[in-house]
Amino acid sequence: MTAPVMHLHDVTHRASERFTLHVPALTIGPGVTTVLGSNGSGKTTLLRLLATVLAPTTGLMTVAGQPASDASLPMVRRQLGYLPQDDSVPRRLTVFDHVDLVAVMRELHTDTRRRRAAVHRALREVGMADLCGERCGRLSGGQRRRVALAAALAGDATLLVLDEPDAHLDAEHLQLLTESLRARAPQTTVVVATHDEQWAATVADRTVRLVDGHLADGRG
Amino acid sequence: MNIDRIDQRLVANLDAIMGEISAPARSHFERALLSVRVPEPTARLVAATPVLRWAWFAAVGVVLLFAASAGAEQWQPGDQLAVFLALAPLVPVLGVALAYGPHADRSYEVAVAAPLSGLRLVLLRTISVVVAAAAVSLLTVVAAPTEGWLRLAWLLPSLATTTTALALATRLGVRRAATSVGIGWLVVVVAVSQVRDDATAPFGAAGQLVALAVALVAGAILAGGRRRLDRWSDA
């Protein structure tokens, strides 16, 4: 499957009384696009829009030519791997069970063995395969972050929306993440929000900057 | 045989093997679901739900309360049943509150972004609580001190509170909807009991018909607004 192109046409999202995100026009294609901006600039709101978690208040968003609205949501979401900014890993489940449960919700494979293979491959990719039987509640913050990342990477999504995947990662695992994203870049549309300008420069094909809910400048 | 294909297959087969041996043993509950022919992905969704055990505990708690109060002499037998009938329809509402939403489930946002429909997920999880609660309640009600059909008078009200909570959830979010329905239900039950001066009055024939009507209307609203459960809500 080819990497989907996302278009935002004059999209606004009113997140609260005081904050509205406004994107006049934005096209995100194959490769790694990083979203930079300070806290409160609207990075997470933009990524939630791109992950179809939030609906635009006004305007139109399309994914691979399809409007990302009610009827086509499941189709868009089948291509999507999403890492939210907040900790998304329940404490009671084991590492494997959590990633497997997300894989079920993502409808990755109907065949149990193929789904489990995809789960294992993702856990191996983030260096968590050896801890697959551990309860998530016993992991460090960085390890839990890698489990959440595995849940997003599993099954080779062609559209990856990752909100601060570098948070809590040590240098070694940040390097692994960079390699993973670069390896996928040509055939995957990857959107990454981060605070780390230096890391963004090493991983990105393009950069989008947000200031107070508005696009500042883009290059590439 | 093409040697490149063999290398690919060897890699894919190793992933399948390691995935198979890495998967933790299924819980008793999940195996029970599989043994009654529930599809494997559905069994996973229901069994691995992280917060539902609290709703199970609540169901058991209501029943224990009922059993414990059975010997209390200051109560009339009718009062005891009335308290049970008033509390039983709240259990599935609690199930709804704990089934879905950012306060109930850390992976809620991931679930929203997944193709699986929000309504399907919330229904699957609610139904598992309702079935468990109903099973436990039925056992207890067999020993209820009152004769006749009043023993089962919580069934339709439970259906009404559950569907109303789900229907409101499409507008208010899951948590606010469940809280509203919980409070609303208790207000109605207490008010009707006071006006009629009979603790079991809300569960009479008229009450059952109203409950059925509410359930049908709520079901229609839920069906119409189900797509809203596919987007994020923080309530």
Next chain:
Amino acid sequence: MRAGTLLAVTAPERTDPELLAAIAAGDRAALEALYHRHARWLLVRLHHRCSDADLVDSALQDTFVSVWRGARNYRPDAGEVGAWVWSIAVRRLVDHLRRRPHPTPVSAVPEPEPLPPPGTPTYDLLSRLPAELHSVVQAVYVDGLTTAEAGVLLGIPQGSVKSRLSRAKPLLQEVLR
């Protein structure tokens, strides 16, 4: 991954029985090592028995899952690890052939199977048998299958397996003499 590569360079290679002992103790890396050592020839050899790639893949996966769960059942005095793993693999293949919705139609003579490598005693023995007998002898005497399992593997009735075996026996006795 990198740590694993480093270890492989510094630590001496473990023998097959050592790997199985480690697998019995729950060492996942040992299972991967055993897989890297044996999976390729197992895959090729399973293909000599069955041309369906999906079935062979499933059988190979089942084989190593069985090895993971049953490694403690291996007894070093019972023979080579490779032979033990092969005996599991060929049974898993038969399991899958049994479960297949449409069993292979019974053809008059099954395709002659490739022989074991030249120079081995088995090769010399089998090469002197008629083609339709050597696949039966191989399934029963080399792979250690029951006549029923051999029937499933070769797609012929159990009775045919038995009759071919009884035809093969005097021939085998002759060559062995």
